[in-house]
Amino acid sequence: MQVVRRIFKLNLMLSFSKYGFVLASLLLPVLLSAQHCDLSIKGHISDRSTGIALSYSGVYNINTEDGVIADSLGNFLLENLCSGDHRLRITHIGCETREVKVSLQNDTTINIYLDHHAELLNEVVVHGKSENNTAQVSNTIKMDEIHLEGNKNLADIIEKIQGVSILKTGSGISKPVIHGMYGNRVTILNNGIAQSGQQWGNDHSPEIDPFVANHISVVKGASSLLYSSNSLGGVILVEPSPVPIDPVLSGFVNYIFQTNGRGQTLNASLARHGNWAAWRVMGTLKFSGDAKSPDYYLTNTGKQEANLAIQLEKELFKNCNSTLYYSMYNTNIGILRGSHIGNTSDLEEALSREEPFFTEDKFSFSIASPHQEVHHHLFKFESRYIFSENQSVTFKYGGQIDVRKEYDVRRGGRSDIPALSLWQNNQFIQTTYEYLFAHNFTLKTALQFDYTDNANDPETGILPLIPDYRSYTGSYLVILKKKLNKLLYEIGARYDLKKIHVWSITHELPRTIDIRDNLYHNYSLSTGAVYEFAELVKANLDLGYVLRSPEVNELYSFGLHQGVSGIEIGNPDLNPEKSLKLVLSADWNLGKSVFLQTLGYFQNIEDYIYLQPQSEFELTIRGAFPVFEYEQTNAQIIGSDLLCSFEPIQQMKIILKYSVLKGTNTKEDIPLVYMPPNNGSGTFTYNIKDQGKWRNNSVSVEGEYFAKQKNYLEGQDYLPPPDGYFLLNMRFFTSVLLKNKNTLKLSIEAENLLNKKYRNYMNRQRYFADDLGRNIMFKVSYIF
Amino acid sequence: MKNKLYFIVIMAVILSVLNSCKKDDPVIPNEEEVITTLIYTLIPSQGGTPKVLKFQDLDGDGGNAPVISTDTLDANTIYTGQLELLNEQETPADTTTNEIRDENQEHQFFFEASTNLTITVNYNDTDPDGNPVGIENILTTGEASSGTLTIILRHQPDKFATGVSQGDITNAGGETDIQVEFDVIIQ
Numbered sequence: 001m002q003v004v005r006r007i008f009k010l011n012l013m014l015s016f017s018k019y020g021f022v023l024a025s026l027l028l029p030v031l032l033s034a035q036h037c038d039l040s041i042k043g044h045i046s047d048r049s050t051g052i053a054l055s056y057s058g059v060y061n062i063n064t065e066d067g068v069i070a071d072s073l074g075n076f077l078l079e080n081l082c083s084g085d086h087r088l089r090i091t092h093i094g095c096e097t098r099e100v101k102v103s104l105q106n107d108t109t110i111n112i113y114l115d116h117h118a119e120l121l122n123e124v125v126v127h128g129k130s131e132n133n134t135a136q137v138s139n140t141i142k143m144d145e146i147h148l149e150g151n152k153n154l155a156d157i158i159e160k161i162q163g164v165s166i167l168k169t170g171s172g173i174s175k176p177v178i179h180g181m182y183g184n185r186v187t188i189l190n191n192g193i194a195q196s197g198q199q200w201g202n203d204h205s206p207e208i209d210p211f212v213a214n215h216i217s218v219v220k221g222a223s224s225l226l227y228s229s230n231s232l233g234g235v236i237l238v239e240p241s242p243v244p245i246d247p248v249l250s251g252f253v254n255y256i257f258q259t260n261g262r263g264q265t266l267n268a269s270l271a272r273h274g275n276w277a278a279w280r281v282m283g284t285l286k287f288s289g290d291a292k293s294p295d296y297y298l299t300n301t302g303k304q305e306a307n308l309a310i311q312l313e314k315e316l317f318k319n320c321n322s323t324l325y326y327s328m329y330n331t332n333i334g335i336l337r338g339s340h341i342g343n344t345s346d347l348e349e350a351l352s353r354e355e356p357f358f359t360e361d362k363f364s365f366s367i368a369s370p371h372q373e374v375h376h377h378l379f380k381f382e383s384r385y386i387f388s389e390n391q392s393v394t395f396k397y398g399g400q401i402d403v404r405k406e407y408d409v410r411r412g413g414r415s416d417i418p419a420l421s422l423w424q425n426n427q428f429i430q431t432t433y434e435y436l437f438a439h440n441f442t443l444k445t446a447l448q449f450d451y452t453d454n455a456n457d458p459e460t461g462i463l464p465l466i467p468d469y470r471s472y473t474g475s476y477l478v479i480l481k482k483k484l485n486k487l488l489y490e491i492g493a494r495y496d497l498k499k500i501h502v503w504s505i506t507h508e509l510p511r512t513i514d515i516r517d518n519l520y521h522n523y524s525l526s527t528g529a530v531y532e533f534a535e536l537v538k539a540n541l542d543l544g545y546v547l548r549s550p551e552v553n554e555l556y557s558f559g560l561h562q563g564v565s566g567i568e569i570g571n572p573d574l575n576p577e578k579s580l581k582l583v584l585s586a587d588w589n590l591g592k593s594v595f596l597q598t599l600g601y602f603q604n605i606e607d608y609i610y611l612q613p614q615s616e617f618e619l620t621i622r623g624a625f626p627v628f629e630y631e632q633t634n635a636q637i638i639g640s641d642l643l644c645s646f647e648p649i650q651q652m653k654i655i656l657k658y659s660v661l662k663g664t665n666t667k668e669d670i671p672l673v674y675m676p677p678n679n680g681s682g683t684f685t686y687n688i689k690d691q692g693k694w695r696n697n698s699v700s701v702e703g704e705y706f707a708k709q710k711n712y713l714e715g716q717d718y719l720p721p722p723d724g725y726f727l728l729n730m731r732f733f734t735s736v737l738l739k740n741k742n743t744l745k746l747s748i749e750a751e752n753l754l755n756k757k758y759r760n761y762m763n764r765q766r767y768f769a770d771d772l773g774r775n776i777m778f779k780v781s782y783i784f
Numbered sequence: 785m786k787n788k789l790y791f792i793v794i795m796a797v798i799l800s801v802l803n804s805c806k807k808d809d810p811v812i813p814n815e816e817e818v819i820t821t822l823i824y825t826l827i828p829s830q831g832g833t834p835k836v837l838k839f840q841d842l843d844g845d846g847g848n849a850p851v852i853s854t855d856t857l858d859a860n861t862i863y864t865g866q867l868e869l870l871n872e873q874e875t876p877a878d879t880t881t882n883e884i885r886d887e888n889q890e891h892q893f894f895f896e897a898s899t900n901l902t903i904t905v906n907y908n909d910t911d912p913d914g915n916p917v918g919i920e921n922i923l924t925t926g927e928a929s930s931g932t933l934t935i936i937l938r939h940q941p942d943k944f945a946t947g948v949s950q951g952d953i954t955n956a957g958g959e960t961d962i963q964v965e966f967d968v969i970i971q
C-alpha cells in the first residue's frame with residue numbers, strides 16, 4: 001500500500017490510474033451559470049496517522065448539495081462540476097468530520113486526510129444513518145458546539161459529556177472533574193502538550209481558550225493512562241484542526257452577547273494554504289461584568305480575557321511535515337468580594353448570611369481585589385517524518401510559560417501587590433516511533449522528557465504556600481495495537497522516573513532555605529479491547545493500573561491557605577498513589593431510532609492523598625485556624641454513566657443522560673468529600689424543515705437535574721451539601737445559506753430560564769452566595 | 785540524514801538552554817505586612833503603674849506558638865487604653881499602628897468581654913467621618929472577676945452599619961486582621 005504524505009501540495013498530487021469507482025449516488029449539479037460545468041474532482045481519503053485508506057467515507061459537496069460514498073480503497077469521484085469554489089464535507093465513522101474547499105479551474109485530484117482517533121479505544125461513537133442529522137453521541141464535543149458555547153470556560157463546555165463535572169470557584173473559574181477525579185489527577189493535553197500551569201490549585205482554571213479547539217475529547221478509560229503518568233481519572237484532549245487544504249482565505253467570526261454579566265465574546269479565525277506554508281491565526285476577546293444571582297449582583301465577578309493562536313504548517317522536505325504552534329492566553333478574573341475572609345469567625349459569619357457582604361446594588365464592569373491575573377504561553381513544534389511505507393518518527397517539543405498573580409484585599413495600599421506571584425516554565429520533548437507490522441497491527445513507542453521550573457516572586461511580601469522547585473521526569477512508553485476482524489485490542493506500558501528538587505523557606509526564625517529532594521519510579525500498565533458483536537452492540541473493556549507520584553503541593557505546602565481559611569501542611573514522605581481502574585461500556589444500536597450507551601466503572605486507589613483536618617487548631621494573631629495535613633488512605637470510586645438518544649419521528653430527538661458516582665474512603669469507611677453528586681439531563685430537540693435559505697432550524701429544551709450529595713457525613717465540610725435542583729434551558733438555532741455559499745449561524749439561548757435560586761455542591765462560592773440567575777445569550781457565527 | 789541532523793540540533797539547543805540556567809536560591813520575601821505583636825497599654829486615670837496585655841508571634845502563621853502575657857487589672861478602675869501593633873520581624877520594629885492611623889476610615893477595633901468579666905471599653909478617637917477607630921480607648925473595670933477579653937481589628941468594615949460605631953461587630957463585615965484573646969483577672 002502506498003503511504004502518501006503530501007498533504008499540502010494540491011497540484012502535486014499522485015495520479016490515480018486504475019480505480020473502479022463505486023459511486024453510491026451522483027446527482028447532476030443544478031447551478032445556472034455560463035461557467036464550464038464539466039470538471040471533476042478525484043480524491044483519495046486516508047487516515048492521517050497511519051496512512052491507511054478509509055473505505056466508504058462519505059463525500060458531500062455543500063455547494064451542489066449532493067454526495068458520493070468512497071469505494072473500499074478510499075477513492076471517490078465527483079463529476080460535472082462547474083468552475084469556482086467547492087466545499088466538500090468528508091465524513092467517516094470514528095473520524096473527525098472535515099471540510100475541504102477546492103478552487104476548481106481544471107480537473108483536480110486531491111488527497112484528504114482524516115484524523116482517526118483509533119488510539120482512543122472508547123472514544124467517538126457514531127449512530128444513525130446520514131451525517132447531517134445523526135444522533136451522534138460521543139465523548140467528544142465538536143467545533144459547532146464549541147463555537148456556540150465559546151463564551152464559557154473550557155471545563156464548562158465539556159461538562160455536557162456524561163461522567164464529566166466541574167469544580168468551580170464562582171462563575172469565572174472552573175476545573176474539569178472526570179469520574180470524581182480532578183486537579184493533579186486529570187491531565188489536559190492542549191494540542192498534544194500536557195497543560196502545565198498551576199494544576200494543584202482548585203481555584204486555578206486551565207489556561208486554554210476553547211475556541212482554538214476543533215474538538216475536545218474526554219478519554220475516561222484506562223488507555224488514557226499512557227498520555228501522562230498522572231492521569232488517574234482520565235484525559236482531556238483539546239485538539240486544533242490542521243489548516244484546511246484551501247488556497248482561498250477561509251475562516252470564521254463568532255460573536256456572543258450574554259445578558260448575565262453583560263458579557264461579550266468576539267472570536268475570529270483566518271486560515272490559508274499559501275505557497276510558502278499553510279497558516280491560521282485566531283484571536284479571542286471576552287469581557288463581562290458582575291454576574292447576577294436571581295436576587296443580587298455577585299459583586300466583583302467580572303472577567304476579561306484576550307487570546308491569540310498562530311499555527312503554521314509546512315512540508316520541510318519530502319515526507320516530513322511540520323507544525324509550529326503558538327498560543328497566548330491572558331485573563332483577569334474577579335473573585336466575589338464577599339468571599340474574601342480573614343479568619344474562621346469571618347467564615348462563620350459569611351456562611352450564615354443570606355446575601356454576601358459587600359454586595360453592591362449596581363452592576364459594574366470593574367474588577368478590584370481579590371482577583372487573579374494569568375498569562376500563559378504555549379510554543380509547540382511538531383515534525384513527523386515517514387521514512388518508509390510502514391515506519392515514521394514524530395518529534396514534538398512544547399514550551400510553556402505560566403505567570404500567575406493573585407491579588408487579595410490588603411492593608412496599607414498593598415492590594416496592588418500580588419499576594420501570590422508564580423512564574424512557571426515547563427519544557428517537554430517527545431520522540432515517537434511508529435511501526436506498522438501489517439495491516440491493522442501497529443507498534444508505538446515514545447521517549448518523553450519533562451522539565452518544570454516553578455518560582456515564587458518575593459514581591460508578594462508573603463511566605464509562599466508552594467515552595468520554589470524544579471522537577472525532571474523521564475518517561476518511556478510502548479503501545480501495541482491490533483485489529484482482528486471485529487476485535488480491536490491494545491496493550492500499553494509506561495515507566496516514569498521523576499525527580500523533584502525543592503527550595504523551601506523555613507517557618508522558624510531566622511528564615512533559611514531548606515533544600516530537599518524526592519525521587520519516584522512509577523510504572524503504568526493498561527489494556528483495552530473493543531468488540532463489535534454485530535451492528536447492534538459494541539462492547540468496550542478497559543483496564544489500567546497506574547502510579548501517580550505526589551505533587552509539590554502535597555509534599556511541601558506550608559502556610560495559610562486564605563481561600564479555605566485553614567493552614568495546609570504537606571508531607572514530604574508521601575508514597576505514590578496506586579490506582580486500578582476498570583471501565584466497561586457498551587453501545588447499543590436498537591433499531592434506527594434508539595441508541596443507548598451504558599458505562600460502568602470501578603476504581604480503587606491505594607494510598608489516596610487527601611487533606612485531613614487535624615484535631616488541634618493553630619493559634620495566630622488572626623485567631624485560631626484549623627490545620628489540614630496531607631495524609632494517605634485507600635479510596636474507592638464506583639459509578640455509571642448512561643446515555644439514551646431516541647428519535648420518535650424524524651424531526652424529533654430526545655437525549656437523556658444520567659451519571660451516578662459514589663466515593664468511599666475505605667480505610668475509615670466514610671464518604672470522600674467533594675465528589676460530584678448524581679446528575680442527569682434531558683434534551684428535547686425539534687428540527688423544523690429547511691425554509692428556503694433558512695437551514696438546520698431547531699428548537700431545543702433542556703432540563704438539568706442535580707441531586708443533593710447524600711454521601712456525606714455531618715461535619716465533613718463547613719456546610720452540609722446544598723439541596724438538589726432543576727434548571728431549565730432553551731435554544732433556538734438557525735443557519736442561513738448566503739448567496740456566496742457562506743453560512744451565517746444564529747441562535748438564541750437561555751440558561752436557568754426560570755431564574756431558579758440554587759447552590760451547587762461543586763462550586764466553592766456556595767459557602768457565600770447563590771449561583772447564577774437567568775442568562776440569555778445571542779450568538780452569531782459567520783463561516784467563510 | 786538531513787533530518788537526523790536537524791533533530792540533533794534542536795535537541796542540543798534545548799538541552800543547552802536547560803543546563804545553562806542554574807537556579808539561584810529563592811529570595812526570602814520581606815514580610816512587611818505581617819503583624820507579629822499587639823501591645824495593649826492601660827494607664828490608670830488616677831496614676832500608678834501601667835498595665836500591659838501583650839500578644840507576640842514572631843515567626844508569623846505556623847511555626848512556634850505565640851506568647852501571650854497579661855497583667856492583673858484593678859477593680860473599679862478607669863484606664864486610658866492605647867493599642868500598639870508591631871512587626872518585629874523588621875529591625876527596628878515596624879509600627880503597624882501608623883498604617884492603621886493613615887487608613888483609619890478602613891479600620892476599626894472591637895472589644896468583646898466574656899459575660900462574667902466586668903469590663904467595658906469605649907472608643908476615644910474618631911476618623912474623619914466621625915466614626916471610632918479604637919486605637920485610643922477607655923477601659924473601665926467593675927468588681928473583681930475573671931474572663932476573656934477579645935480584641936478584633938477589622939479591615940474594611942461597614943462603619944455606618946447599625947451598631948458598628950457603638951462597638952457592636954455584628955453588622956461590621958470586612959476581614960479580620962487581628963483577633964486575639966486574653967485571659968484577664970480583675971482583683
